[in-house]
Every structure is written in C-alpha cells, then in structure tokens.
Amino acid sequence: MNIAIISGSARPERQSHQVALEVQQRVNKLGLSSWIWDIKESNFPLLDYTFGEHPNPGESLKQVKVQLDQTDAFIIVSPEHNGSYPGALKNAMDYFYKEYVHKVFGIVTVSNGVLGGINALKNLQHYVLKVNGIVSPEFVITPEVQTLFKDGILTDEKYGHRTDVFLKHFLELAGALSANK
Template sequence: MNIAIISGSARPERQSHQVALEVQERLSKLGLSNWLWDIKTAAFPLLDYTFEEHPNPGDSLKTVKANLDQTDAFIIVSPEHNGSYPGALKNAMDYFYKPYVHKVFGIVAVSNGVLGGINAVKNLQHYVIKVNGLLSPEYLITPEVQNLFKEGKINDEKYAHRMDVFLDHFLKLAGALPAGK
C-alpha cells in the first residue's frame, strides 16, 4: 500500500506542515510506503486545464500525476482558513480526478484555535465525496497546534495518542492493517 500525505497549506510559517511530517514519520515507522505531496513546494499555477486536458503540463504536474497513479489511499492534512480549507489545496487537487476515485481518504485538520479546524474537516468531507473518494468516518482535529509541538516533535501525549488512534482506524479501512489488529 502506498499512501499520499497531502500537506495542504502554501503559506509561509505554516504550522500544519509539521503535522503532515509527523503523520509521514508514523506511517514510515509502521513500514508503510508513503509520499508527501506538499502543496507549497508543488507550486501549481491557478487551474486553467485539468491534467487530462492540459496541452502542456509542466514537470511538477507530471511528477505528482505519476505519484498519484501509484497511490492507494490519501491523508489530507489541512489548516482551516476562513471557515474552510485553503484555496491552494483545492486548486492543486482539482488538477486531478481519476486518481481519487474509490480511494480511501483520511482528514487531519489543524488550527491555532480551540475548534481544531472542524470547519475544514466538514468542507473536505464534501470535497472527497464529490471526487468519488471513500471517506474515512474518523478524522483528527488539531486544536491549538502552536502548543502541541516543540522543535518539530509532538510534545503532547494526548494528541499523539489521538493521532495513533486516527491512523489505526484509517489504515484498517484502507486495508493496510488487518481488521482484527
């Protein structure tokens, strides 16, 4: 199984990216193949053509498409921006459609506030359904992210436990772990 972790913020000083890196590290420790689709470094232009219709897709689009074709499941790590998920995340994901169909999606939302990005979760759930992805009913909210990490590592055991539970449920649904484990 190959899992894409989508780091959904293109902003400088983004705190959600450290959450995406933590997810990736935990998947790697479990011996699971994964890759990080960093929306910021991919730096896609504003959508004019989808990948399938694009007359001349650039190298960045081609690289992501090749990775998506090898992806079995997705974990989106997104901050909440103005009551939803970032426009840069939607712009990047909208370039593609077929690679998402019938693949399991898990959602991790991140916020500096106490609600942990729950509005981003709600809107991403709608998006995943629209692209015919299979939505994991479990999600992970990350409230007050500025207090959960120190030097890039989780320093809050309760949040670390919640992340482990989320990943366990996601991996069972995606088929990476046996259901009885």
C-alpha cells in the same frame, strides 16, 4: 500500501506542515510506504485545464501525476482558512480526478484556535465525496497546534495517541478496500 500525505497549506509560516510530517513519520513506523504532496512546494499555477485535458502540463504536474498513480490512499492535513480549507489545496487537487476515485481519504485538520479546524474538516469531507473518494469516518482535529510541538518534535502524548487511533482505523478501511480490488 502507498499513502500520500497531502500537506495542504502554501503559507510561509504554516504550522500544519509539521503535523503532516508527524503523520508521515507514524505511517512509516508502521512499515508502510508514504510520500508528502506538499502543496507549497508543488506551486501549481491557477487551474486552467485538468491534467488529462492539459495541452502542455509542466514537470511538477507530471511528477505528481506519476506519484498519484502509485498511491493507494490519502491523508489530507489541512489548516482552516476563513471557515474552510485553503484555496491552494483545492486548486492543486482539482488538477486531478480519476486518481482519487474509490480511494480512501483520511482527514487531519489544524488550527491555532480551540476548534481544531472543524469547519475545514466538514468541507473536506464533502469535497472528497465529490471527487468519488471514500471518506474515512475517523478524523483528527488539531486545536492550538502552536502548543503541540517544540523544535519540530511532538510534545503532546494525548495528541499522538489520537493520531495513532485515527491511523489504525484509516488503514483498516484502506486495507479492506484495496484487498477487494
């Protein structure tokens, strides 16, 4: 199984990216293949055409398209910006559609506050349904992310355990659905 981990922030001082890297590390420890779709590094222009309609898609769009075609399931790691997920994340994901259809999405949200990105979570669940994805009922909210890592290493064992439980359920669902294809 090949898992795309979408690192959903384009901000310079983003803390959610270290959560995405932690998720990838845990997925890889399970022996699965994964890749990070880093919204910041993709640096897509504002959406004018979807990939399928684009008269001249750039190289970064083409590279992501190839990787999406090889992806079996997705984990979105997103901060909460103004009560929702970042516009840069939506802009990048909106370039594609058929690549998401009937694939499982797990969601991990991040905030500096105590609510852990719960509003972003609700909005992302709705978005996934609109692109015909399948939302995993398991999710992870990440409150006070600034307290969880030291020098890029997770220091909160409880958060690590919650992430492992999320991944277990997410992968069971993704595995069951891919077995039926």
